[in-house]
Amino acid sequence: MEHVSLAGRIFRGVALTLILVFFMFPIFWILLMSFQTNEQILRIPPRIYFEPTLANYEALISGQLRTAAGNLQISFMRNLFNSFVLSSAAVVLALLLGVPAAYAFARYKFRLGETIAFTLLSFRFAPPLLVLLPLSLYYQQLGLNDTYFGIVWVYQLIALPLILWIVRGYFEDMSPDIEHAYRLAGHSWREAFTRIAVPLAGPGIAAAGLLSFIFCWNNFVFALILASADKQPVTVGALAFVTASGIQYGQIAAAIVLSVMPTLLLALYAQRYLVEGLSLGAVKG
Amino acid sequence: MGTLELRDLDKVYRSRGKPPVHAVRSLNMNIEKGEIVALLGSSGCGKTSTLRMIAGFESVTAGSIALRGRRIDELPPARRKVAMAFEGYSLYPPLTVRQNIAFALKSQQLSRSEVSRRVDTVARLVEIDDILESFPRAISGGQQQRVSLARALVRYADLYLLDEPMGQLEPQLRAVLRGRIKNLLAEREMTAIFVTHDQTEASALADRIAVMEDGVLQQFASEKELKNRPANLFVASFIGEPPMNLLAADVARSDGGFGLSIGSDISFQMRGDALGHTAQKALGELSRVRVGIRPQKIAVGTGDARVRVVSNQWLGDQSHIAGECAGNLLIAVIPSRIAARPGDIVQFALEPRHLHIFGPDDACIHHAEVS
Numbered sequence: 001m002e003h004v005s006l007a008g009r010i011f012r013g014v015a016l017t018l019i020l021v022f023f024m025f026p027i028f029w030i031l032l033m034s035f036q037t038n039e040q041i042l043r044i045p046p047r048i049y050f051e052p053t054l055a056n057y058e059a060l061i062s063g064q065l066r067t068a069a070g071n072l073q074i075s076f077m078r079n080l081f082n083s084f085v086l087s088s089a090a091v092v093l094a095l096l097l098g099v100p101a102a103y104a105f106a107r108y109k110f111r112l113g114e115t116i117a118f119t120l121l122s123f124r125f126a127p128p129l130l131v132l133l134p135l136s137l138y139y140q141q142l143g144l145n146d147t148y149f150g151i152v153w154v155y156q157l158i159a160l161p162l163i164l165w166i167v168r169g170y171f172e173d174m175s176p177d178i179e180h181a182y183r184l185a186g187h188s189w190r191e192a193f194t195r196i197a198v199p200l201a202g203p204g205i206a207a208a209g210l211l212s213f214i215f216c217w218n219n220f221v222f223a224l225i226l227a228s229a230d231k232q233p234v235t236v237g238a239l240a241f242v243t244a245s246g247i248q249y250g251q252i253a254a255a256i257v258l259s260v261m262p263t264l265l266l267a268l269y270a271q272r273y274l275v276e277g278l279s280l281g282a283v284k285g
Numbered sequence: 286m287g288t289l290e291l292r293d294l295d296k297v298y299r300s301r302g303k304p305p306v307h308a309v310r311s312l313n314m315n316i317e318k319g320e321i322v323a324l325l326g327s328s329g330c331g332k333t334s335t336l337r338m339i340a341g342f343e344s345v346t347a348g349s350i351a352l353r354g355r356r357i358d359e360l361p362p363a364r365r366k367v368a369m370a371f372e373g374y375s376l377y378p379p380l381t382v383r384q385n386i387a388f389a390l391k392s393q394q395l396s397r398s399e400v401s402r403r404v405d406t407v408a409r410l411v412e413i414d415d416i417l418e419s420f421p422r423a424i425s426g427g428q429q430q431r432v433s434l435a436r437a438l439v440r441y442a443d444l445y446l447l448d449e450p451m452g453q454l455e456p457q458l459r460a461v462l463r464g465r466i467k468n469l470l471a472e473r474e475m476t477a478i479f480v481t482h483d484q485t486e487a488s489a490l491a492d493r494i495a496v497m498e499d500g501v502l503q504q505f506a507s508e509k510e511l512k513n514r515p516a517n518l519f520v521a522s523f524i525g526e527p528p529m530n531l532l533a534a535d536v537a538r539s540d541g542g543f544g545l546s547i548g549s550d551i552s553f554q555m556r557g558d559a560l561g562h563t564a565q566k567a568l569g570e571l572s573r574v575r576v577g578i579r580p581q582k583i584a585v586g587t588g589d590a591r592v593r594v595v596s597n598q599w600l601g602d603q604s605h606i607a608g609e610c611a612g613n614l615l616i617a618v619i620p621s622r623i624a625a626r627p628g629d630i631v632q633f634a635l636e637p638r639h640l641h642i643f644g645p646d647d648a649c650i651h652h653a654e655v656s
Binding site (some may be wrong): 175176177178179180181182183184185186187188189196198199 | 340341362363365370373375376377393440
């Protein structure tokens with residue numbers, strides 16, 4: 001490591017602390033809020049010391065939201081389950097479609113190849129609101145409104161380009177001669193793809209899958225318009241906490257903690273793959 | 286009929302927005318069983334493209350490839366019965382060296398003991414028997430190259446394609462391996478084509494050398510033939526170290542032959558009976574030709590060409606003397622040391638019998654006498 005002067009090190013420490021506080025404080029505050037009642041949260045000035053309560057989590061898990069106006073049914077756990085099903089299904093489908101496509105784009109030059117690849121990427125540029133109106137009209141006609149399949153399909157707009165472009169870069173980085181050697185030894189290109197190319201691109205595929213899982217999980221707008229209550233993921237389900245008698249800050253905070261947990265754990269677990277996979281070429285053969 | 290026949294082989298790379306690249310132009314080659322052939326040429330001359338078309342990784346734009354009498358240019362690589370060592374080694378990272386080599390035998394359904402016997406034999410041959418349990422990432426480039434070579438040689442194939450098989454090896458090991466591989470190939474009567482840009486390697490390993498340039502096969506002959514009877518200017522200047530001296534000469538008819546003069550300082554008298562019939566006819570129609578003489582054929586200290594020395598290097602077993610004469614640079618190689626400094630005038634002897642003569646289309650119209 002290069003030598004850094006004392007002032008430089010202090011500056012770096014301060015800067016890192018500031019950035020860390022800036023990003024972590026809201027999450028820390030939400031964690032605190034999730035153990036407080038609405039009254040404690042809304043107290044002025046807010047306090048760090050309070051009597052923690054598990055009422056928020058109880059309400060979420062039991063599905064009973066007690067408000068001043070009476071009991072409300074909420075389906076938070078169902079939403080969480082939906083998020084899980086929708087995101088996983090979308091990523092699995094995107095991997096099944098995207099990895100072979102990425103391989104084709106990386107290995108074979110064909111007419112309109114670049115155009116198709118770029119068109120797929122351009123789905124990421126377009127604001128979702130732009131396509132939502134026509135999409136919801138089509139969905140109504142096709143009967144895809146409010147179906148898991150319909151949402152998984154529309155999530156391909158999020159997951160597919162991501163997987164395609166990350167994994168493609170990964171395949172391009174691998175020498176095609178490794179597959180060539182395998183094919184000369186008496187195997188078909190299909191075997192070369194499944195037994196050589198895919199395993200070698202493993203970290204890249206894992207990273208791309210993980211990222212697209214997180215993006216799907218975080219999606220709000222598609223699910224809001226195209227799904228009704230029992231198919232909605234947590235991002236949309238969280239709206240239920242805005243009730244007639246006020247906003248249930250405590251439950252919202254608890255809901256956030258619960259819904260962040262899966263992606264957070266997944267990301268922590270797969271952090272190594274993420275770094276390795278996104279720094280293309282780090283795992284050259 | 287040869288083991289491998291390339292007929293009018295063409296390869297054109299087309300990519301959008303760029304002019305097409307004609308990498309190989311109507312290539313015809315006939316390689317016999319057990320023959321070792323070197324594809325020699327500078328980078329981008331089409332030698333690797335040729336190899337890849339034979340292996341089946343590049344499609345053939347036009348022409349055909351036949352191996353042992355069967356057309357293979359439409360077959361998938363797996364069914365061509367061809368083994369190849371790649372320039373970039375292309376080992377499977379998750380497998381050990383032993384597994385990498387054994388992998389090539391997997392589809393042949395051999396017994397375990399047979400596989401391990403063959404792996405051990407070939408590993409000893411290329412001196413990697415001590416790293417058989419290592420992983421590719423843990424071994425050096427030279428070792429990886431030998432593993433790649435072993436992976437090709439362990440198979441029994443109709444044809445072996447070796448792309449720069451020894452480029453990364455130390456000179457000493459290279460010399461040893463060259464001999465061993467040559468023996469192995471000869472012993473098993475293996476037909477092999479290898480790509481190289483190293484002339485020494487080509488002459489040491491190959492029975493015949495195919496010199497390529499700009500996608501065109503310039504000459505396909507033994508090393509001796511290439512040296513003594515180069516087909517054209519390119520081969521003449523490409524083969525041999527240091528390269529042949531090439532000079533522009535004016536042709537004048539004289540009684541019983543032709544006079545060739547290079548500037549006003551050097552001139553040759555070529556007797557008609559020393560030239561062949563076709564050479565005489567060609568010279569009769571030309572006023573200007575290029576003549577070539579190998580540096581080894583120039584004698585220093587005698588002769589009538591007065592040369593101003595530019596450099597004089599003693600390489601331990603021979604001297605390279607470069608000198609200027611009438612605007613031309615001449616290089617002479619002699620087996621002894623002489624005390625000439627830059628700026629000194631020395632005499633070079635250029636004898637007419639050592640001259641190659643090239644016409645305006647660069648084709649050779651007269652070869653030097655073979656001594």
